[in-house]
Amino acid sequence: MALKPPLERQDSPSMIDPFGRQITYLRLSVTDRCDLRCVYCMAEEMDFLPKADLLSLEELERLADAFIGLGVRKLRLTGGEPLVRRGIVGLVERLSEHKRAGRLDDLTLTTNATQLAPLARPLAAAGVDRINISLDSLDAAVFRRITRTGDLSKVLAGIEAAKAAGIAVKINTVVLRDVNEGELDRLIAWCGAEGHDLTLIETMPLGDIQGDRTDQYVPLDKVRRDLAGRWSLEPLAVSSGGPARYVRVGETGRRLGFITPMTDHFCAGCNRVRVTCTGTLYPCLGQEEATDLRAALRGGESDAPLQAAILAAIARKPEGHDFVIDEQHRRPALARHMNTTGG
Numbered sequence: 562m563a564l565k566p567p568l569e570r571q572d573s574p575s576m577i578d579p580f581g582r583q584i585t586y587l588r589l590s591v592t593d594r595c596d597l598r599c600v601y602c603m604a605e606e607m608d609f610l611p612k613a614d615l616l617s618l619e620e621l622e623r624l625a626d627a628f629i630g631l632g633v634r635k636l637r638l639t640g641g642e643p644l645v646r647r648g649i650v651g652l653v654e655r656l657s658e659h660k661r662a663g664r665l666d667d668l669t670l671t672t673n674a675t676q677l678a679p680l681a682r683p684l685a686a687a688g689v690d691r692i693n694i695s696l697d698s699l700d701a702a703v704f705r706r707i708t709r710t711g712d713l714s715k716v717l718a719g720i721e722a723a724k725a726a727g728i729a730v731k732i733n734t735v736v737l738r739d740v741n742e743g744e745l746d747r748l749i750a751w752c753g754a755e756g757h758d759l760t761l762i763e764t765m766p767l768g769d770i771q772g773d774r775t776d777q778y779v780p781l782d783k784v785r786r787d788l789a790g791r792w793s794l795e796p797l798a799v800s801s802g803g804p805a806r807y808v809r810v811g812e813t814g815r816r817l818g819f820i821t822p823m824t825d826h827f828c829a830g831c832n833r834v835r836v837t838c839t840g841t842l843y844p845c846l847g848q849e850e851a852t853d854l855r856a857a858l859r860g861g862e863s864d865a866p867l868q869a870a871i872l873a874a875i876a877r878k879p880e881g882h883d884f885v886i887d888e889q890h891r892r893p894a895l896a897r898h899m900n901t902t903g904g
Contacts, residue, residue: 575632576871578844578878586635586833587628591621591649593838595642597673598709599697601735601764601777605709615838618652620858624836627867629659635667637693641838644676650683657688669693671733675711677719685726692723693760695733698741699751707740724755731758736779745784746791753813760805760818765847781821788817804831822847828880842871844878852877 576584594609595602616624625636636656643649659665670684671693684692696716698704704713723730732752736742745761752759761784764777785808788794793811800807805818835843840855852874857867 576875578875580878580880582831582878583632584832584834584875584878585633586637587625587633588637588639588833588835589621589625589628590639590641590836590838591618591643591652592641592646594645595640595673596645596675597642597711599695599735600707600709601737610839616840616855616858618646618648620840621838622652622655623864624840624854624858624867625656626659627864627871628836629664630864631868631871634665636665636669637667638670639835640671642673642676643670644672644680650680650687653684653689654687660688667691671695672719673708673711674716674719674723678715678722681719681722681726681728685723685728689728691729691731693731693733694720694723695735696720696748697734697737698744699747700744703741703744707737720755720757730755731760733760733762735762735764736781736784737764737777738779740777742779742784745788749788749792749810749813749815749817753810753815756815758816758818760820762820763822765822781819785819834875834878842874844874848879850877850879 578584592615598605598607625633629636636659638649638653640646646652653668653670656665656668660668668688669691670689672695674694674696677692677694694716696704697707699713701713704711704716720730732748734741734745734748736745748759761781763779763781785794794808794817795811797807797809797816799816804822805820807816807818809815810817831845835846836854837843840853840858842852842854844850844852852870854867854870854874857870860866
């Protein structure tokens with residue numbers, strides 16, 4: 562494969578939104594498909610996009626190139642479930658060229674780990690040294706209840722394979738009322754024993770999940786106070802480049818993160834945008850503002866129109882989201898599901 566020419570960065574500014582926030586983090590979805598049906602993310606019966614509507618791997622790579630040329634330093638591949646996309650390892654390998662060349666600081670992906678066991682070593686060889694894994698329970702029955710179809714043993718095998726391949730694992734857990742909120746101590750202890758960091762996440766009102774959002778929602782400010790009564794939590798002034806706020810758990814030495822879009826949103830420091838597997842750019846997860854990049858992407862060999870379209874979209878990035886979950890807001894804030902936008 563021929564080497565890519567060096568990317569030309571814009572002198573100044575790069576991607577600066579109307580509120581002075583520099584956009585350095587892209588979450589790029591490679592598919593809307595997923596092999597699980599998590600109760601906070603999807604309805605049980607989902608209609609996925611025709612495969613012909615998805616961007617090709619070459620188009621996804623070119624989109625990433627364009628964003629990196631404008632100043633993105635952190636790239637996360639998402640879905641749906643990114644590991645169900647055929648050719649994902651090759652895409653990672655090509656994108657890793659940016660990291661090796663110093664144009665990119667971080668190349669990661671988020672996965673449910675059901676397909677990870679056979680792919681962990683190839684992903685590590687392709688350039689992945691850190692990965693986020695969604696795991697909402699260590700109890701097989703509870704895990705199946707949350708995912709509707711999931712086999713916990715496959716996920717645990719995937720986590721073990723990643724660890725054996727030298728990939729650092731961070732566990733992401735969505736806290737759900739009366740489902741897994743009583744399991745957090747077990748998850749903290751297990752992550753400590755296995756050498757994984759853990760991030761707890763509040764459920765967000767995205768998409769019709771055929772249920773009542775108020776039945777799921779647990780405010781993490783309360784969770785943190787409860788955990789502080791049983792664990793030594795030392796606040797940390799560190800950032801992973803995303804929205805989590807971290808503490809160190811004294812008893813395990815591992816980091817524990819809290820992502821709180823509802824109780825204490827992180828919009829003021831937002832440095833990220835999302836692009837779907839069809840090429841739609843969402844400057845904010847919690848707003849409908851969007852830009853279709855496909856015409857610019859497919860309009861010719863020059864990246865100038867594509868980068869111009871990206872910069873125009875960043876210039877319209879809203880100040881924050883409008884997420885609300887309470888007795889008056891049982892319906893989703895937005896109609897689209899998380900798998901449509903990209904995790």
